[in-house]
Amino acid sequence: MTSRKASHLNRHNEDKYSVLLPTYNERENLPLIVWLLVKYFDESGYNYEIIVIDDGSPDGTLQVAEQLQRIYGEDKILLRPRAKKLGLGTAYIHGMKHATGNFIIIMDADLSHHPKFIPELIAKQKDGNYDLVSGTRYKGNGGVYGWDLRRKFISRGANFLTQVLLRPGASDLTGSFRLYKKTVLENLVKRCLSKGYVFQMEMIIRARELNYTIGEVPITFVDRVYGESKLGGNEILSFAKGLLTLFATT
Numbered sequence: 705m706t707s708r709k710a711s712h713l714n715r716h717n718e719d720k721y722s723v724l725l726p727t728y729n730e731r732e733n734l735p736l737i738v739w740l741l742v743k744y745f746d747e748s749g750y751n752y753e754i755i756v757i758d759d760g761s762p763d764g765t766l767q768v769a770e771q772l773q774r775i776y777g778e779d780k781i782l783l784r785p786r787a788k789k790l791g792l793g794t795a796y797i798h799g800m801k802h803a804t805g806n807f808i809i810i811m812d813a814d815l816s817h818h819p820k821f822i823p824e825l826i827a828k829q830k831d832g833n834y835d836l837v838s839g840t841r842y843k844g845n846g847g848v849y850g851w852d853l854r855r856k857f858i859s860r861g862a863n864f865l866t867q868v869l870l871r872p873g874a875s876d877l878t879g880s881f882r883l884y885k886k887t888v889l890e891n892l893v894k895r896c897l898s899k900g901y902v903f904q905m906e907m908i909i910r911a912r913e914l915n916y917t918i919g920e921v922p923i924t925f926v927d928r929v930y931g932e933s934k935l936g937g938n939e940i941l942s943f944a945k946g947l948l949t950l951f952a953t954t
């Protein structure tokens with residue numbers, strides 16, 4: 705189907721997609737990710753809004769976001785900043801409170817998640833009326849680019865360990881490129897206690913517990929080019945702790 709045709713078809717669709725973009729020091733990445741989001745949404749014709757949740761980035765990300773808001777309009781770019789870095793989990797909850805869409809898309813703002821996959825997430829959701837659709841790096845054409853061996857090993861290892869321990873019914877647990885029905889996401893975050901990398905995983909585990917249906921779409925994940933990576937020994941340790949806590953409590 706050509707994009708013009710799709711755009712024509714979807715314009716009268718009642719659904720609205722709220723994209724939550726948490727940012728911390730993403731000054732270089734934000735203009736491009738927003739431009740790509742606008743491009744793919746305009747092409748497909750779906751109604752959308754982009755909610756930027758900046759946690760007091762010292763690099764001036766919020767000022768960049770304000771400029772983008774002037775360019776694309778206040779109905780398309782919503783700013784919901786917080787004064788300081790309070791973590792990803794609460795950033796999603798904060799952003800969600802202001803979302804007006806009946807669907808929520810969660811993704812990283814560092815260009816690791818390409819907006820070109822969003823129409824596929826949406827199509828998949830419609831296909832089976834799934835409660836949530838998760839991008840997966842571990843199925844079909846999915847994959848990871850730009851990671852060194854150490855990082856690939858850690859990610860694969862974490863995923864494998866979780867598969868064995870928790871049998872979650874989804875192939876990519878630590879990824880964070882997902883589409884949720886808003887009511888489903890609200891219900892899930894209420895039940896999720898973990899922080900950091902474990903949060904994404906707990907969301908899937910809880911979804912499984914609540915018998916939510918999960919669709920999957922292969923995605924490629926590209927390592928950030930701009931900005932600093934934060935995966936260190938501390939994160940790995942807290943991930944292991946979180947995983948064991950989940951194992952013990954489910």
Ligand SMILES: Nc1nc2c(ncn2[C@@H]2O[C@H](COP(=O)(O)OP(=O)(O)OP(=O)(O)O)[C@@H](O)[C@H]2O)c(=O)[nH]1
Pocket residue numbers: 725726727728729730757758759789790791792795811812813814816928932933934935
């Ligand atoms: N609002 C907010 N956003 C955050 C926070 N921590 C990270 N982010 C954003 O969340 C997304 C994912 O964080 P990343 O730092 O890319 O995490 P990662 O992909 O696991 O690690 P690297 O890309 O290797 O650094 C990015 O858009 C970050 O800017 C936070 O405390 N608050």
Ligand SMILES: *[C@@H]1O[C@H](CO)[C@@H](O)[C@H](O)[C@H]1NC(C)=O
Pocket residue numbers: 913914915
């Ligand atoms: C989920 O489905 C199982 C098996 O059908 C059932 O036993 C369980 O009560 C359901 N849980 C919820 C929360 O609906």
Ligand SMILES: [Mg+2]
Pocket residue numbers: 812814816928
């Ligand atoms: Mg990243």
